[in-house]
Amino acid sequence: MRSLKFAVIGLLTLVVAACRTVPVQNVTSQPFPADVTKLSMAQIEESIIKAAGDRQWIVQHKSDGELIATYSPRTHVAKVKIDFDQSAFSIAYVDSSNLDYNGTSIHYNYNRWVNNLRQDILREVSARATLAN
Template sequence: MKLIKLVMLFVGALYLSGCTSTAIVNLNNEPIVTNSAVSTEQAIIRGCKAKGWTAVVADKNTIDAYITVRSHKAHVKITYDDKFYNINYVDSTNLDYNNGSIHRNYNKWIYKLSASIQQQLNQ
């Protein structure tokens, strides 16, 4: 009986360690430095490029950004105004999206993208 419990515990631990999904992070109202020497649009585009994202100006104050890492793809929409920018999930491929959950690497990419944008805004 102890052996069965031990095996069940081991299988459960393996299952949980294999879980890679987490809730999608959308970043909203990220502050924009008002005394930036570059335009917000240019800072976002440069920040995307620095982290391997392709940025496409979609509309006034809207940029679509895409990243491909091996067979994994993500698409986000970055909207902005004079004071804030937002990064919101649009679509993905091979990132196990399901009902608001996604592979944990996606969120890491988003945080790194935002940090890169902030770095460009602070120059």
């Protein structure tokens, strides 16, 4: 009887551990601080690339106001599109591997990585705008 309890507890632990996916959270029209309007599009792009690079995201310029960023810690890969203008930016899911993406949900770490990227972009762009004054 005791080993049956341990087997059930072990099975429940595995089920809970496997359910580590959450809905994908994109960043939509995140406004920059007001003083960022003094920066050119090129300066904003450079700031976004620096912020992403500081977190080991690999960034590719796709077109004016559009970047593709890839993050690949260990065996996981997350790819996002960063759209921006002089007033706001967005981060949207593009692709992933080994993150259990099913069309709506993804491994819970993905949202943390994107939120860290969002915060770092805001911080870097704001710092650059302050220096431009």
